[in-house]
Amino acid sequence: MNALKTIWAIGLISFQEGLRRRIIYGVVLASLLFMSFAVLISGLFMRDIVKIMLDLSLSAVSVSGLLVPFIVGITLLSGDMEQRTIYTILAQPVSRAHYILGKYLGFAMLTSLIMGILTGATIVTVWGSSHLYAEHFFTSLSFSAIFLSSLMSLLAVLVLNSAMILWCCVTTSSFLATLLTLATYLIGQTVEDIIRFISLHIAGAEVSGLVQKTVQVALYLFPNLAAFDFKQQAAYGLPIPLHEVILLGIYGAAYITVMLLLAIVIFNKRDLA
Amino acid sequence: MKKWLFVLIIAASAGTSWLCVHQLYAIQNKRPAEEFSRLVFLPNSLIRAGSLEFKGIVADYLFLKLMVLHGERLLDRKELSKTERQISYKALLQITELDPRFWDPYLFAETTFPWEGEMVAETNELLERAVLALPNDYRPNYFIWFNYYYFIKDPKKAAPYMEKASRMQGAPEYFKNLAARMRVYSGELQAGIVFLQQVIRETSSASERELLEKRLFSLQALELLESAVREFKKKNSRLPADINELITGGILKKIPPDPYGGEFFLMESGRVYTTSALAHAKKKTEDNVPAND
Numbered sequence: 001m002n003a004l005k006t007i008w009a010i011g012l013i014s015f016q017e018g019l020r021r022r023i024i025y026g027v028v029l030a031s032l033l034f035m036s037f038a039v040l041i042s043g044l045f046m047r048d049i050v051k052i053m054l055d056l057s058l059s060a061v062s063v064s065g066l067l068v069p070f071i072v073g074i075t076l077l078s079g080d081m082e083q084r085t086i087y088t089i090l091a092q093p094v095s096r097a098h099y100i101l102g103k104y105l106g107f108a109m110l111t112s113l114i115m116g117i118l119t120g121a122t123i124v125t126v127w128g129s130s131h132l133y134a135e136h137f138f139t140s141l142s143f144s145a146i147f148l149s150s151l152m153s154l155l156a157v158l159v160l161n162s163a164m165i166l167w168c169c170v171t172t173s174s175f176l177a178t179l180l181t182l183a184t185y186l187i188g189q190t191v192e193d194i195i196r197f198i199s200l201h202i203a204g205a206e207v208s209g210l211v212q213k214t215v216q217v218a219l220y221l222f223p224n225l226a227a228f229d230f231k232q233q234a235a236y237g238l239p240i241p242l243h244e245v246i247l248l249g250i251y252g253a254a255y256i257t258v259m260l261l262l263a264i265v266i267f268n269k270r271d272l273a
Numbered sequence: 274m275k276k277w278l279f280v281l282i283i284a285a286s287a288g289t290s291w292l293c294v295h296q297l298y299a300i301q302n303k304r305p306a307e308e309f310s311r312l313v314f315l316p317n318s319l320i321r322a323g324s325l326e327f328k329g330i331v332a333d334y335l336f337l338k339l340m341v342l343h344g345e346r347l348l349d350r351k352e353l354s355k356t357e358r359q360i361s362y363k364a365l366l367q368i369t370e371l372d373p374r375f376w377d378p379y380l381f382a383e384t385t386f387p388w389e390g391e392m393v394a395e396t397n398e399l400l401e402r403a404v405l406a407l408p409n410d411y412r413p414n415y416f417i418w419f420n421y422y423y424f425i426k427d428p429k430k431a432a433p434y435m436e437k438a439s440r441m442q443g444a445p446e447y448f449k450n451l452a453a454r455m456r457v458y459s460g461e462l463q464a465g466i467v468f469l470q471q472v473i474r475e476t477s478s479a480s481e482r483e484l485l486e487k488r489l490f491s492l493q494a495l496e497l498l499e500s501a502v503r504e505f506k507k508k509n510s511r512l513p514a515d516i517n518e519l520i521t522g523g524i525l526k527k528i529p530p531d532p533y534g535g536e537f538f539l540m541e542s543g544r545v546y547t548t549s550a551l552a553h554a555k556k557k558t559e560d561n562v563p564a565n566d
Contacts, residue, residue: 044337046377046478055329062326134477153326189325197318229326236374 006094010102011109018072018110027067031060031118035125039132049137053129054146054235057122061150062231065115065157069164069181073107077165078174086272097264100165104260107161112154119150142237148245149234155252156228160185162259163223169267188225191218223255309357310338313364320367332372336381339364343385347484358386362395369399373406383416384472384485393424411441415448419468445471462496487532491547494529498537498545501525512543 018024038056042049080086089099123143130138160181167180194215198207228248230240312320312335324331339361346353353361368378382399386392397420403413415438421431439448451467469489476482498516501524505513509522516539519525528537535549 041337044340045333046380046481047475048375048377051329051375052333055333059327059330137477156326186325190322193318193322197322226326231326232329232372232374235329 003098006098007102007105010089010094010099011105014076014103014106015109015113017076018068018106021072021075023071024067024110024114027064028114028117031064032121034060035118035121039125039129042129043133047137049129049133050126050141050237051235053126054122055231057118057125058146058149058153058231058234061115061118061122062153062157064118065111065153066160066185067114068107068111069157069160069185070178072110073161073164074168074174074177074181076107077103077168078177081172081272090272096267100169100260100264100267104162104165104256107165108158111157111161115150115154115157119147122146122150140237142234142239145230145234145237145240148240149230152228152230152240152245152248155248156188156223156225159223159225159228159252159255159259160188162256162263166259166263166266169263169270184222185225187218187222189229190226191215191222192224192226195219224251228252309342309360309364310335313360313367315367317367317370321371324371328371329375332368332375332378335364335368335371336375336378339368339378340381343381347480352389358389358392362386362392362399365399369402369406373402376403376407376410376412379403379413379416380472383420384481387420387424388488391424393420396420409442411438411444411448414438414441415444415471419464422464423468462492462499465492466496490532491549494531494537495545495547497525497529499543502539502543502545506543512541513539515539516545 035057038053038060041056042052045052080089086099090096094102123146126138126141126146130141163184164177164181167177167184168174171177171180198212198215232238233240312331315323320331321328343353343361362382365378365382368375379400379402382396386396397417400413400417400420403410404417407413414434418431418434418438421427421434425431435448435451438444439451447467451464466489469485469492473482473485473489476485498519501519502513505519505522505524508524513519513522516528516537520527531537531547531549533547533549535547537545537547539545
């Protein structure tokens with residue numbers, strides 16, 4: 001019980017620290033402006049007005065969510081080490097594992113808040129636009145698909161947050177941790193496409209067995225972030241299969257657990273002096 | 274800082290900025306027209322992987338660039354060169370590879386290439402992709418039918434597509450009649466009129482509607498003249514000597530104008546054609562876009 005309270009307290013402090021970063025407000029404001037721009041630009045297209053609007057708005061939701069693992073999370077974690085506030089925290093009856101889990105909880109709350117606000121703004125944008133454009137452009141609109149797509153994007157960022165925490169535990173350099181998180185994101189988004197390309201066996205573009213094996217290993221080692229992307233389904237109001245959502249939920253939870261446990265093991269062995 | 278100096282600096286900077294805006298606008302206007310996005314020339318697999326989770330937005334961007342390029346040419350009344358049309362087609366392949374359910378690129382291809390560049394086979398190839406990506410949508414089959422029937426003049430190949438389209442949910446009721454008449458009646462003009470009416474109903478852009486309506490009026494004029502010729506033949510057991518005999522023979526009160534500025538004339542076969550070939554006289558552009566081979 002005490003452990004949960006400690007984790008919650010650290011999580012809350014990290015969340016509040018994150019909220020103090022002005023960059024978050026800047027990005028949320030920019031995303032809201034981008035969504036307004038989406039309403040205007042979608043009118044330039046012939047028919048797929050909702051698709052354009054949702055492409056732009058849901059991309060803004062994703063980009064804003066990525067702000068936490070790429071910028072806010074890393075600066076907060078490395079800030080604790082560099083400004084030595086971590087000693088004050090660990091001097092309390094707080095274990096290193098509690099610290100890691102608490103930090104993760106704080107970042108998860110921050111990511112959920114940002115992406116939640118922007119998903120709400122997306123729904124308001126589309127709803128508002130339905131008064132601007134003719135009704136028949138909105139026949140494919142599905143608010144449940146928008147909600148599920150954003151939920152899956154949130155899960156993808158939560159997975160990336162756990163990888164970011166692991167990299168922050170592995171290296172003392174915040175720059176290197178950012179690069180490693182970026183690499184995780186890029187590999188996670190592209191590895192499926194690369195495997196699909198290799199499996200095509202295109203003449204003249206043969207891939208060596210070693211590369212094939214490496215890519216296969218990468219698929220299991222790095223999070224398959226592309227699988228969490230349902231933006232196109234949301235843009236066309238297509239149903240998102242429940243079994244896929246459940247499977248991704250299990251996959252995400254399992255991956256986050258592995259990353260955080262590894263992070264705890266590494267952080268426990270790390271010399272903070 | 275003194276107040277007057279502060280005001281002076283602000284006023285001078287604002288004035289300079291205002292002047293720059295005008296100068297920059299003038300420079301921009303002198304620059305060459307919109308060009309193809311360089312992304313179009315990348316291999317499909319690379320652009321797909323590089324778009325990460327933003328494939329939809331990249332497809333939107335590429336399509337917007339393509340529309341602007343074609344729109345500028347339309348405004349300048351400059352025809353796209355063969356190479357430019359081929360690059361446009363490549364761009365559409367890229368866009369539909371990134372987002373196969375994006376309907377606008379298919380519609381854009383259908384209302385552009387066959388009418389202007391005779392790239393009917395390529396348009397059908399693109400539409401076949403839409404048939405797979407949008408299995409419950411009647412429009413891709415309907416467009417392929419139209420292309421085979423109207424442009425390629427192959428009713429045999431066209432018929433299955435109309436039959437497939439007519440069975441789909443949301444397809445207009447008259448499709449069933451059209452599908453039934455396909456094999457017995459060679460009504461190219463009627464097919465064209467029905468097609469254009471359908472597209473106009475779905476078009477929101479005023480400029481695009483205007484363009485399509487002009488084409489529709491010209492087909493309706495041709496249809497009116499051809500049915501008048503048939504009526505004249507029925508009445509007089511011969512074809513009229515020229516188009517004006519339809520007026521003197523009491524079939525028509527006047528010859529409708531060709532919206533493209535041409536003049537209608539009667540062929541020996543009894544078919545009516547126009548000197549405009551249903552297009553404005555266009556300025557040819559130089560074939561100055563690099564090929565991607």
